[in-house]
Amino acid sequence: MIKSILKYLFSTLLAASLLYWAFSKSQLEWDDIYQTLLHANYRWVTVAIVISLVSHWLRALRWEQLLDSLNYQPGQVRTFSAVLIGYFANFIVPRMGEVSRCGSLQKTADIPFEKSFGTVITERIVDLLGLVVLVGITFLVEWKPIQSFLFPHTDTPPLTLIMGLIILGLIGLITLWFTKDFIIAKWEVLSKSSKVGQILSGWIDGIISIKDVKRPGLFLIYTVAIWVAYFLNAYTLLLAFPSSENLGFSAALSILVMGTFGMATPTQGGIGAYHSLVASTLFFYQIPMKEATALATFFHGTQMATILLFGGISFILTLFLPKKLSSVNSQ
Template sequence: MLKSILKYLISSLLALVLLSWAFSTSHLHWRDLLLTFFKADYNWVTVSIVIAIISHLLRALRWEQLLGAMKYQPGTVRTFSAVLIGYFANFLVPRLGEVSRCGSLKKTADIPFEESFGTVITERIVDLLSLVVLVGITFIFEWKPLQESLFPTLHLPSGTLIITASVLGLLGLGILWKFKDFLQKVGKESKVGKMILGWVAGIGSIRHLDQPGKFIGYSAGIWLCYYLSTYTLFLAFPMSENLGMSAALTVLVMGTFGMATPTQGGIGAYHSLVASAFVFYSLAYKDGFMLATFFHGTQMITLLLLGGISFILTLFLPKINSRVDQN
């Protein structure tokens, strides 16, 4: 109990420190934020919110497919509600979302916590790999602004970057394949190795899906919706509407890293990273921070509202036995 309280206090303190630092660095005043919010085109904001909700629905459908491979059919209403409850919980306590969504399905669909949590781990591995691919695509298409901001003295053509990254990636895979037996032996003898081998096993479980193509489609659809939701928010503000679709890719990647930090809903880290991303495109840090605050606030309000509604809904949903007869 004490350990959980300490973790919560540390994460809250970290969020407060990061947010305070971002505010002081940007020299932003609350009046500036209010003026920015009043100038927003809420037609585009509404479109962005709708697209974001679709991404959450796709995540629920993908999770439902993983559960189906384990002979459970909880239904979309229960899985969608559980996903939204998980997002809601993450804004209260970092990393509580995974536990909350599995607890929700235990309550409404009688799915053992351990089994549903295993599917969540598989989901997280797939999301991590998707993010790695997204980062690679971002560096390929947005190498110039990133290079000018991060590596001003480095002059490396994007073509050379692609070839170098491809060669190094293939070389790394070749080494892993060459020494796979040795790595498996070492992996079983260490905690980190066991964790990595567990991740590999989790990815391998996807092979048991009835329709793996649908799973890939759901995964691609989730990230496409994330991207479109970000880009449509660009269109809601005069200062960002002309930055282009590729800039939205950079903001999405930086924002994803921010949301992954151990703070409630990525508070503080998201604001700092996204504001810095806008600087890559010659936007003042102050303006970038205002946009980051609006982007994050839109997500937070939507997820807290929908998550709260979902929690209330689960109180009235009858508990079912979602286990499908294997005979």
């Protein structure tokens, strides 16, 4: 209990410190934020909110595919509500989103927590691969300005560094190959002889559920569509302001990448880190730092308000949803 309180206090202090730093370095005042609110084009903001909700719905559909591969069919309402509740929880306690969404499905659809948690880990791995691809595309599209801004004296990474990383990766793969029988034997003993092993086994069942997805092409389409929706959300928010409406697709791509990194920090909903990273990106595209920070605050506030509203509604909805027995348990 004390450990959890300390972690929460640390994340809150970190969020407050990062937010204070972002505001102080740009000399942003509350009146600047108010003026940003006044000058926003709320038609584009509304479109951005709708796109954001569509991205969450696509995530729920993709998650359903992983759950279905384990013979669980919770239904779109329960899955979508669980996804929104997960995002809602992340704005309250960092890294609680995954636990909350799995707990929601355990309550409303009787799906074992460790099974659904394993599928969430799979989702995170897929998302990480997607982010890597997105970062690669961003560097290809914007390499020259990024290089001049971040690496003014460097053309490419040293060849020795690249070769060293490749060699280390190959050594790791070879080591795993020659020790796989020993690892499998130890794992079988652990998964049968201890509670921890059984929990880990449930996680692994969920993680490898991706190999049993019935329509892998559709899973890939959902994955791409989620990132496209994230990109369109960033782009439409840029269109909502006179100072950023002409920045273009490449700027939206850069903002999406940096905003994603910001949201991944161990603070409530990426507070502070998102503001600083997105503001720095907008400054890179020639928007004054004070205005850039105000825009970043608006972008984040739009996401936060959307999640708190619809996540709160979803939480209330789950209190009244009857429990739906999973197909595995009802056979």
